[in-house]
Amino acid sequence: MVPVMSLTVFALAFFLLLSGAPVFVSIGLASIATILIHNPVPLISIPQLMFSGIESYVLVAIPLFVLSGVLMESTGVAKRLIDFAKAGVGWARGGLGGSNVVASFIFGGMSGSSVADTVALGTILIPEMEADGYDKGYSAAITALSSTLAVIVPPSILMVIIGAVSELSVSWLLIGGLGPGLLLTSTMMIQNYIICRKNNYGSVRKFSFRYLWQTFRTGIWALGAPIIIMLGIMSGIVTPTESGGLAVIYTLAIATFFYKTLTGKILYDSFVSAARLTAAVVAIIGSSSIFTFILTFEGLPQIVADFLLGFTTNQMAIFFIINLFLLFMGMFLDAGVAIIVMAPILFPVATAVGIHPIHFAVVFVLNLAIGMVTPPFGVCLFSTCNVARMEMGQLIRAALPLYLSMITVLILTTLLPQIVLWIPTLTLG
Helix, strand or coil: CCHHHHHHHHHHHHHHHCCCCCHHHHHHHHHHHHHHHCCCCCCCCCHHHHHHCCCCHHHHHHHHHHHHHHHHHHCCHHHHCCCCCHHHHHCCCHHHHHHHHHHHHHHHHCCCHHHHHHHHHHHHHHHHHCCCCHHHHHHHHHHHHHHHHCCCCCCHHHHHHHHHHHHHCCCHHHHHHHHHHHHHHHHHHHHHHHHHHCCCCCCCCCCHHHHHHHHHHHHHHHHHHHHHHHHHHHCCCCCCHHHHHHHHHHHHHHHCCCCCCHHHHHHHHHHHHHHHHHHHHHHHHHHHHHHHHHHCCCCCHHHHHHHHHHCCCCCHHHHHHHHHHHHHHHHCCHHHHHHHHHHHHHHHHHHCCCCCCCHHHHHHHHHHHHHHCCCCHHHHHHHHHHCCCCCCCHHHHHHHHHHHHHHHHHHHHHHHCCCHHHHHHHHHH
């Protein structure tokens, strides 16, 4: 059977995207037009489908995590985290590059957004790295690629979305991303050291325990937010949504009473910024719900599953085929859209060959994280170019060696499910 409706909606969405329409408009209009053409359900079903896609309680975590990250950046709390990271690893060869990676891991543990990471850290660290003798392209490249940690470690917004779409435990998914996140942080720092030593990037300073202690004393309150999120979820005391609420309250408290940087204007601007970012995510989820309905109504997931399983039933072969497909799609699709559209299609295939759903979901997000820093439409590449005021080609050339770390972690995580599962198994049972 030829999936006529699915082909129609894909063709229309692709045409609208090429014409420059926003992602949620392209997907929404393509879906509505397909329903009008083929009439699988009454038009009254369209708002019902959109509402059903966004009514999940789990999705409430998204605005809370976004707001926490925005507040951290706008009140200067993120700057204190950067200072602490520089004191810890910034004294060695390639220290500022390593600080960039560590700061991305910590800040990602508050915002869950890679774009927020590139803006918050890039505006501070890229000029500092240039002044310290780093190549501008490399400074931007390490900022862009390390920012992907924000969608891998908790509280990753993409993990929340894939949990809601696939009806998996968001707590398991968030904590499952911690193992690959730590592995990626380590491999990026090792590779950064090798690159900086080879190219003589950055100065070497004497380690100062006094400076480390000073930055720890001022940054300890800022470190509380990611600790609250991670420990709260790992212990099972709070849900991911509740941990997001606690993170917002905690950030407001330390910015008001300890750092004294919160003003009425900053608070207003932060709420507006978080609302805009959240609205963009929710609009995509709502419009994608109609898109996904069309695919499932026509049985496309089963068609794809039968097609792939007709070639082989070997688990690793299927897994690597899916990885290649997701890497390709991540180059062109927004990560949130890719999850909402592709997860219902690919999860049945993974289930059929016995891949653990949590393992598969985390690897799914890892693929899309790579897509966020891969041309031609990697969103983090564009935001980093804006921050660094540089050409895309210069950034990509400098980033090429760093992709090795990401691909290595993707392959290891695919082959070794315990990288994902061992922490959730220990903490969440």
